[in-house]
Amino acid sequence: MAAILKDGEEQVLKAESIVAELKRLGVTHAVGLGDTALGRVCELLSADPELKWVPVCREGEAFAVAAGLTVGGKHPVVMIQSTGFLESGDALRGTLVNMKLPVLVLISYRGYAGARRARGAAAETDWTDTAAVFLEPTLAAWGLPFLTLGGDEELARIGEALELARQRSAPAALLLLGGCV
Amino acid sequence: MLNKETGLRASARERSDEIVVTTMSAASIWGRLSGHDLDFASIGSAMGHAADFALGLALARPDKKVMVLNGDGSMLMSLGTLVTIVASGAENLLLFLLENDTYEITGNLPLPAAGRVSFPGLAEAAGFRRVFDFHRQEDLERALPGILSGRGIAFVNLRLERGREPVPVRAPDQAISYLSRPLHAAAGLLRAHLAEEGGVGPPH
Numbered sequence: 001m002a003a004i005l006k007d008g009e010e011q012v013l014k015a016e017s018i019v020a021e022l023k024r025l026g027v028t029h030a031v032g033l034g035d036t037a038l039g040r041v042c043e044l045l046s047a048d049p050e051l052k053w054v055p056v057c058r059e060g061e062a063f064a065v066a067a068g069l070t071v072g073g074k075h076p077v078v079m080i081q082s083t084g085f086l087e088s089g090d091a092l093r094g095t096l097v098n099m100k101l102p103v104l105v106l107i108s109y110r111g112y113a114g115a116r117r118a119r120g121a122a123a124e125t126d127w128t129d130t131a132a133v134f135l136e137p138t139l140a141a142w143g144l145p146f147l148t149l150g151g152d153e154e155l156a157r158i159g160e161a162l163e164l165a166r167q168r169s170a171p172a173a174l175l176l177l178g179g180c181v
Numbered sequence: 182m183l184n185k186e187t188g189l190r191a192s193a194r195e196r197s198d199e200i201v202v203t204t205m206s207a208a209s210i211w212g213r214l215s216g217h218d219l220d221f222a223s224i225g226s227a228m229g230h231a232a233d234f235a236l237g238l239a240l241a242r243p244d245k246k247v248m249v250l251n252g253d254g255s256m257l258m259s260l261g262t263l264v265t266i267v268a269s270g271a272e273n274l275l276l277f278l279l280e281n282d283t284y285e286i287t288g289n290l291p292l293p294a295a296g297r298v299s300f301p302g303l304a305e306a307a308g309f310r311r312v313f314d315f316h317r318q319e320d321l322e323r324a325l326p327g328i329l330s331g332r333g334i335a336f337v338n339l340r341l342e343r344g345r346e347p348v349p350v351r352a353p354d355q356a357i358s359y360l361s362r363p364l365h366a367a368a369g370l371l372r373a374h375l376a377e378e379g380g381v382g383p384p385h
Contacts, residue, residue: 029240054240054269056233057261064230065265068237071221071372076237094227095234100365 011151015040015180021158022077023051027104029069030054031062032079037108037179041079059084060091066103067095078105082135082175092142092171102165104158105144105173109135112177139173146173182342185279187318189250190214192277195325199246199275200238200375204231206285206346207250212357218374225351225364229258232276236266239274242375246329248275253300254284254292260303266334267308274334276304281341286348304336311335 018041022030031054034042045053054069056062059080066076080088085107096103111129118128139146145168147161148154157174165172189207193214203211204223212222223231235249256262256278266274282295292298301314311333315321321339328335355361362370 031237052240054265056265058259060227060230061233061259061262061265064227064233065237065240067368068234068239069241070237071368072238072241072375073372074241091227091230094225095230098225098364099368101368 011153011178013149013151013176013178013180015044017152017155018158018180019044019048019051021155025159025162026075027051027077028074029066029076030079031056031065031069031076032106033057033059033062033081033084034079035081035108035110037081037110037176038079038106040180058087060088063088063091063095063103067099067101070101070103071099076103078103078171080105081108081131082110083131086131086134086138089138089142092144096171097143100169101171102162102169103171104162104165105171107135107146107173107175108179109148109175109177112175135175144171144173146175148175148177150177183315183318183321183339185281185339185341185344185346186210186214188315188321188339188341191318191322191325192248192250195329196248197329199248199329200235200242200371202231202235202238202247202249204250205252205255205349206281206344207252207279208349208360209346209357211250212359216358219371220359221367221371222349222351222359224349224360229255231255233259233262233265235276236262236269236271236274239271240269243271243273245375245378246273246275248277248329250277250279252285253278253280253282256300257292257298263304263307263309263336272333275328275337276309276335277337277339278304279339279341281343283343285344285346289343289345301336301338304338309334309336312338314338314340316340 029052062078069076111132115132118124147157149157161174200219208222232251235247239247283289301312304312351360
């Protein structure tokens with residue numbers, strides 16, 4: 001996944017910055033399934049003795065594991081790709097939503113750049129990634145508010161999204177617009 | 182074949198301070214047999230996600246054992262959870278599987294490949310080192326103390342007679358205490374009970 005452009009400037013999101021910010025915010029576990037965008041974050045977490053990485057086989061499991069961790073007194077985040085999020089509807093509904101648990105869900109936004117170009121041209125093409133086309137409407141349909149994160153200069157969004165989750169006693173999402181380096 | 186109620190009664194008798202997560206056809210029977218503060222019914226929750234919810238509890242509280250009473254249909258809905266449990270490195274999760282080859286609460290519709298799937302075999306292949314398979318009540322009762330006191334995760338298969346359990350529901354007039362409050366209140370209560378025992382940090 002390429003770095004994204006904002007106002008003509010390339011934004012860089014460092015995996016080390018994400019991990020450091022999650023620790024600063026008191027996150028204890030990251031539960032999920034990595035992709036090319038999150039891969040470096042997962043690598044760092046796998047070797048981190050402080051913030052524990054819990055890998056799952058399918059993304060829906062991440063919501064249930066995170067719910068159990070939260071009820072048990074820990075502070076997890078879920079970390080998955082948008083395709084896996086689309087697979088996880090009932091797991092999200094039945095755990096974090098129904099249990100009213102303020103867990104942050106970090107979602108890598110597959111196809112973001114292409115979908116943005118398609119929207120700019122006011123038309124999707126045969127080459128537009130439907131994972132990106134469906135993500136934001138699905139978040140809206142499932143009642144999950146979200147913020148976006150492009151580069152290191154926006155790292156405060158992690159804490160803002162976490163605060164959003166806390167305020168509503170329910171999950172909130174943070175969409176990673178590009179890949180982490 | 183085991184009878185579900187007598188099998189679970191033996192398990193309830195041996196249980197001490199473990200957290201117990203139930204779901205589907207085990208939920209109501211366990212609620213009638215137990216009534217412990219650390220019982221939690223994954224009802225009104227996500228189908229097929231009791232075992233992974235229990236894994237989260239186990240990872241959060243390595244000082245306590247967590248038993249989950251899962252159904253075979255529920256297990257098939259998230260079979261990868263067997264691998265997730267092993268990969269997690271948790272040492273305190275006891276996964277009981279109630280195998281009756283049907284989706285009992287929806288009228289005993291047969292599972293895919295009913296009777297041809299080896300759940301203990303799947304658990305072994307996923308990396309569970311302690312795997313048990315019980316057909317007879319006396320064998321279960323003899324082994325239960327060792328299963329509960331032993332070290333490491335365990336997979337405990339209970340081969341059950343076919344049952345007729347109705348759909349368990351949460352409702353304010355439910356006679357079964359742990360089904361008489363909404364899911365979020367039940368989760369909050371479990372969290373509070375765990376906090377009383379120590380190990381739960383301040384709200385995030």
